[in-house]
Amino acid sequence: MDILNRLKKSVAAYSNSTQSIAPLAVFRIIFGACVCFSTIRFMWLGWIHEQYIEPHIHFHYFGFAWVKGVEYVGEIGVYAMFGLLLLAAVGVMIGAWYRVSSVLMFLTFTYIELLDITYYLNHYYFVSIIAGMLIFLPANRSCSVDVRRNPALRFEQIPSWMIDVLKVQIALVYCFAGIAKINADWLFHALPLSIWLPAHDQLPLVGEYFRQPWLAYLFSWSGMLFDCSIPFFLLWHRTRVAAFCTAVAFHAITGWMFQIGVFPLVMSLAILIFFSENFHLRIVDWIERMHRFRSRSTTAVYSSPRFIAYLFTLHIVFQLLFPWRYLLYPGNMFWTEQGYRFGWRVMLMEKAATATFTMRDGATGREGIVDNGEFLNTHQEKQMAMQPDMILEYAHFLAEHYKAQGVADPMVRAEVYVTLNARPSKLLIDPNIDLSKIEDGWSHKT
Numbered sequence: 001m002d003i004l005n006r007l008k009k010s011v012a013a014y015s016n017s018t019q020s021i022a023p024l025a026v027f028r029i030i031f032g033a034c035v036c037f038s039t040i041r042f043m044w045l046g047w048i049h050e051q052y053i054e055p056h057i058h059f060h061y062f063g064f065a066w067v068k069g070v071e072y073v074g075e076i077g078v079y080a081m082f083g084l085l086l087l088a089a090v091g092v093m094i095g096a097w098y099r100v101s102s103v104l105m106f107l108t109f110t111y112i113e114l115l116d117i118t119y120y121l122n123h124y125y126f127v128s129i130i131a132g133m134l135i136f137l138p139a140n141r142s143c144s145v146d147v148r149r150n151p152a153l154r155f156e157q158i159p160s161w162m163i164d165v166l167k168v169q170i171a172l173v174y175c176f177a178g179i180a181k182i183n184a185d186w187l188f189h190a191l192p193l194s195i196w197l198p199a200h201d202q203l204p205l206v207g208e209y210f211r212q213p214w215l216a217y218l219f220s221w222s223g224m225l226f227d228c229s230i231p232f233f234l235l236w237h238r239t240r241v242a243a244f245c246t247a248v249a250f251h252a253i254t255g256w257m258f259q260i261g262v263f264p265l266v267m268s269l270a271i272l273i274f275f276s277e278n279f280h281l282r283i284v285d286w287i288e289r290m291h292r293f294r295s296r297s298t299t300a301v302y303s304s305p306r307f308i309a310y311l312f313t314l315h316i317v318f319q320l321l322f323p324w325r326y327l328l329y330p331g332n333m334f335w336t337e338q339g340y341r342f343g344w345r346v347m348l349m350e351k352a353a354t355a356t357f358t359m360r361d362g363a364t365g366r367e368g369i370v371d372n373g374e375f376l377n378t379h380q381e382k383q384m385a386m387q388p389d390m391i392l393e394y395a396h397f398l399a400e401h402y403k404a405q406g407v408a409d410p411m412v413r414a415e416v417y418v419t420l421n422a423r424p425s426k427l428l429i430d431p432n433i434d435l436s437k438i439e440d441g442w443s444h445k446t
């Protein structure tokens with residue numbers, strides 16, 4: 001009972017503790033700026049047309065087949081959605097009409113992400129999560145246009161958990177990424193880095209080292225140890241600066257060597273929230289003086305409805321449990337990829353596949369090979385060929401397409417060969433099964 005009472009007192013004391021709102025305000029500015037940069041980059045590189053307008057088919061997350069882009073709103077509507085995302089991100093960054101901006105940023109970004117599972121990336125998932133969390137956090141109550149327009153909105157103090165919940169979310173990304181690297185291929189065979197690193201042997205000065213086997217092992221072990229430990233070094237004030245510099249260097253190197261989008265930039269800036277209140281107060285003070293955001297000061301503590309704290313507690317519990325769902329499926333997760341997504345698994349395997357689909361007319365018995373290039377772009381075909389749910393969705397698409405072309409009772413079979421971490425390729429599924437008759441679901445795919 002004494003232990004229980006002490007625990008209750010500790011929880012009560014923590015729930016009543018407060019700290020400066022400055023870290024949250026700085027995080028809001030940084031996060032909004034990152035989404036702005038990412039959206040502009042996406043537009044500049046022409047990826048809107050390439051990924052969301054040009055393809056004949058878009059692969060969907062299970063349960064989200066209703067999320068469509070160009071089919072519902074046309075080309076102009078898709079571009080307008082990105083325009084709204086950019087506008088909302090700017091609103092979040094400067095703290096203008098924050099509630100509307102944060103909700104709009106979350107909805108537009110997540111909607112775009114759901115348009116095609118082909119382009120799933122961990123950092124897209126991370127951005128959606130943080131955008132959703134910011135909706136319920138008072139990140140505009142300092143250093144914002146909203147406060148400049150209405151000084152009564154300003155607060156100096158907020159509950160400590162509002163900062164800590166963001167730290168926990170970031171820590172989970174790193175820790176799960178590290179735990180996922182604790183496997184035989186990564187640690188004992190230096191795979192897939194022993195495949196990837198030699199491809200960079202033309203780099204000046206350091207290129208010759210990338211052919212050395214020991215470097216792949218060094219990168220593999222240091223990557224695992226970095227991910228597993230960096231949140232704890234960021235939490236401790238004595239190692240925080242060194243940990244931050246190490247993290248920035250780590251992300252800079254991985255971003256330079258591998259095509260992983262803006263993930264290194266997002267994580268390098270997001271971890272600034274681990275720094276002290278005084279660090280962020282200096283940033284806020286500098287921004288407010290530079291932009292004349294200074295407004296009436298108050299010592300009042302922001303008070304949020306209790307259900308918000310419960311909501312974030314449920315969110316963290318979900319984030320702790322959901323990545324482990326792969327244990328519910330038999331077989332090697334890297335082979336089947338069931339339970340692979342949404343688990344913070346970053347660059348863990350080298351996988352390639354070829355998928356040959358055969359269409360058979362049930363009435364005439366005639367059959368032929370499908371030209372995948374007629375329907376899919378190169379990236380879509382590459383991703384589809386090694387992921388069971390995408391193979392199944394593509395088979396259903398082919399059945400519907402050819403049925404509309406006059407094929408009676410179409411039968412769709414697929415011969416899929418996959419190689420994992422340079423091993424000899426093997427059949428992924430039974431090539432005699434009619435995939436058009438199999439429905440997708442959460443259950444194990446044979």
